[in-house]
Structures are given as C-alpha cells and as structure tokens.
Amino acid sequence: MAVKKLNKDKEKEALQELTKFRLIAPAKSDEVVIFKQITDPGEAFLEYGNSTVPPKKVVFPQTETLFRFQRGNPELREKNVEEEGTTVIFGLRPCDARAMSIVDRLFSWDYEDPYYLKRRELTTLVGLACVEPPSINCFCTSLGGSPFGTEGLDMLLADMGDHYLVRALTEKGEKLQETLSAHLEDAPAEEEKKAEEMAARAEGKIARSINTEGIPEKLPTLWEHELWKKVSAACLGCGICTYLCPTCHCFDIQDEVEEMGEGRRARMWDSCMFSEYTLHASGHNPRPTRRERTRNRISHKYSYYPKRFEVIACVGCGRCINLCPVNIDILEILEQVVDAS
C-alpha cells in the first residue's frame, strides 16, 4: 500500500473516526502520561516522550477476571473478551509494540492463553516513531529495535512537522488505512527518504548501549558471583521495575468474593521482586533475599527467555532505569555481567 500523509489539521477528525472502535491513546493524567480509552480526540496527547505505564496493560490488564461464580451454584461464567470490542492503540512507541510481539511468544507457546490472545487479535497497533529518543536511558538499538522500528506494529506514523507520514505494515494496518482514507492524502515521493534520514538521526541520538552478545550463555555461569549481592544491595523490592516493564508478564491468581456470594477468579500483575512470589505454604522460600530475586529478574530477561523463545525479553525502553526509586540501572548490571570473570 502506498505511503500516505495525515495533515495535523486533520488529526482530530481522524481520531474521531477511530472512536467508533475502542480507541486507546496517550493522555495526560496529573503529572504523567498514560494510555487510556478516549472518546474525545482532544484528550490524545501525541507530543509525549513515553508513558509511565506501558500500553501492555491494554492487552494484559493489571487485573482481569478469568471467570465469575455464585456461591452454591456450580456454574462458572467465563469472561468473554470479545465483548471488549475492536481496539486501536494509537500512538504507542515502537519499543512497546516490539515488547508485545516478544510477550506473544509466552502467551502462545504450548497452551494458548485465551484472554491475552483474543485481545491481541482484536487490537490494532498504530505506532508513533521516536523522532527524538524519549529518554536518556533508551537503548532499544542494542536489542534489535530502533526509534522507527516496525516489529509488532500494524501501522507506523512519523511526525514530519505539519503532518504525519503514515505507513500500513500489516493487513490490519491496511484495513485501518482504509477506514481513515477520507482523512489521508498521498505522500510526496521524497517523504520516505526524509523519514529515513530522520530515523538515522534519531538512532544516532540514542546515548546508551550494551553489547548483548554472549550474555545469555554467560549468565548461568555467574550464579554464585558476588556481583548479585552488590547490584541488589539498595533494592527496596518495590517491584516497579517489573510492573512498568513492557515485557514483564508474571501474574498472580486470586479469588474475590463480593456481597451475596457473587465472586470472581482474577489474575493480576505480580513481580518476581516480591518475596511472597515464590514463598511456599511451608514457609520455605527458594528465593529468600533480593540477591536471588534480582538475579532472577536479569536472568529471566537475558538468559531463560532467549533460551526458550529465541529473543531477549527486554526492548531497552529504559523505564526500569528511569523509575527505580534507588537508581538501580539494568545497563550497569549487564556491564558487570559482561566484565565478570
């Protein structure tokens, strides 16, 4: 499909068109930017860096019902994700879309996770290229991503000043482009070249990096290495680095009973940085301190996940670095891994 352009004076119209779907877009909420459902195009805030909470929450909600039940009635009522309807996530960053394609592997290996996969099927991802790297701690290029990366996206938008360059990338993207056709124009031929130059410039501005070669194989050999104690010494075990990581996918399952015996079994985000995470009913805990838990967080992303799913479970979005209250920095940890002997 031909490359199109969306003039900024048509942006609101185009978004209005998309509100016939469940439209999720970045929006200001107090001090931070979050992804939320919008019905008024004016709420969308596309001049953002990146959201604090990754858009993973749209396809993998922080808490979601698996089924409902009524005490005394043996029938279990399965949650129907279909009811949530066709969804468009508009304006997410390429790293967050790439993260979804990484997590897809987990939710579809062996057993298929019906809730996650149904939502993914219902969702179209419209990316917004990073003309400027959103944060000083971005390192997507070390992990196979890039500021104009397309992996996982159905459509990519690039901000060209007074308009967006619009490129459909998949069938879903083409369908969406048709939906938007009244608001789009053909893009001049030289636009694509210009976008390539912008992409190269943005890549050049990425300040941090890590050479990941050999890390997956090396990590298991450093099991008892002193570095784990050092890098985890300041950790508070707050779990922010995992909750707000776009590739973290661990969850707990809990039952809740409301008034009148109506209840639900739900799953909710969990974190391997919490001590209860692996605590047995007997009181035994195979990962008793933050040393073991930090080692697990890094090993899971950089060794176990690639061993099973052939891709590192980190996209270099920098959130865990930016948001850790005690400045624990995954790149510094990885550098120690590289240097360790």
Add this chain to the structure above:
Amino acid sequence: MKNPYIPYEVKILEARYETPGDRCIKTFKVTFADEKVWDTWSHLPGQCAMVGIPGVGESMFCISSSPTEKGYLRFSIMKMGKNTTALHELEAGDSFYVRGPLGNNFPLEEWKGKNVITIGGGIGQAPLRPVIQWIRDNRDDYGELTVIYGARTSADHCFKDEFEELNSCGDACCHLAIDVEEEGWPHFVGFVPQLLMEVSPSPENAIAVTCGPPIMIKFVLQNLEKLGFTPDQVYTTLENRMKCGIGKCGRCNVGHLYVCKDGPVFSYAQIKDIPEAFA
C-alpha cells in the same frame, strides 16, 4: 480448545484421613460431576492438577491414582494453608474443582523391562503411588519393583494398608521406615537414605524414582550415586509455588525450566547442574 483456566467440577466419592496431626493428609477419591469429561480426560503417572474451590483458591497436587484405576481420580492433600484447609473440610458428596491434567509424566514406556525402585518420604509417596499402581497393572512389562518408604512415625505413613497388600501379593518388595523407635514396629528404624543403603538395590538395568522432603532427596541422590546409579537412571519431581500451571504466570521456574510444564518430573541428569533446582 478448552479454556485452560476453567476447572471441572468433581464430586467426592470417598474422603478419608491417611495421617493425623496439624499437617494431616486426607485422600479424596473423586469423579467428574459431568460424566462426559471422562471421554476427553487422560493422564499418566506423575501428572498433576490444580485443585481448588472458587472463592478460596487453587493449589497444585499430583494425581495420586494411576490411569489404570478407572472411574475415579485420587488426590492426597496435606493441610498446609488456606486452600488445603478448606479442602480438608469437604466430605463424600461434596464437590470441588479440578483443572488438568498438567505437567509431564514419568517415562514409564521407556522403563519397560527394567527394575524399578521407588524411594519416598512422607507426602512424597503421593506421586509415587500411581507409578507403583501402573506397574502392578502392567506387571509383565516390568522387572522387580522395590518400594522404599519412610515417615516420621508409623501414624504418619500414607497408604498403610496398600503396602501390606503389596507385600503379601508378591508384586513388590516393600521396605518401610520410621525415624525413631516405636513399640511393636517390625521394620526399619532410621531415615530413608539409610534404609536405601540397607536395601542396597543394584543399578543393573534399574531406574530409581524419589520424592519427598528436600533434605531426604539430597541424601537419597548422594546414596544412589554411591550405589552406582548414573544421573539418567534417577528421577525425581520438583515442587515450586504455582499459579497457572501452564507456563504463563512465571513463578515456578528453576533456571530456564518451568516446573509446571517441563516438569514436575525430571531425571537427575536434566537438573543436576541447575543450581536453583535444589534451592
């Protein structure tokens, strides 16, 4: 495909205590409330299921009956926390919910023609029971069956009457142990790893399977090595906290392995170099 998070309702046919005390063990014999589930259900010794009550929760248990026992499933459940306490309150006629079968199984096909030695401690006999039953029900396919089992006291022994029956019918040779002397106890007094050395089974054409508390497993593995068993002749099950049971929720991993999917059954050769396996 069926939603793997939705459990089946089962009806309790029989419920009885195996052992007394704070951490008592209760065995439930159950059948599916919807008989049609039997048409699609098939499990093998070693496989597990999530067992629970909506409103309380779910926990993982091995299916302690062999598929050769038709028309029911068995679970032997030690009272440990919230869910197991709620399950212990149930009696024949009540129902609970089961999601499974989950995990892998003991490779009993590969073991055909071999001598099998099971070495269990306490509730660890639960995953070994279906192995024993399977061999009994396919008796000509296997060599000698040696059963080594111990618990703290004679009252703490699970499946007591079955061992007696097993010894007298000649299907297996049973060796039982308790930790400390008791009046009238005719069998071994001491720990399971010591009893293993007493029995001293030959590694020749043999498979050893061990389940029990981590400390017991540790010494059993050492002693099996002394007896000449190689790591690929030794099997065990791992236990970790679990939630999904289907390789999604993340918490059960030891190294790169998901215990709920790649296990719970592992050969010692598979896990001996994974430090977290015995954490």
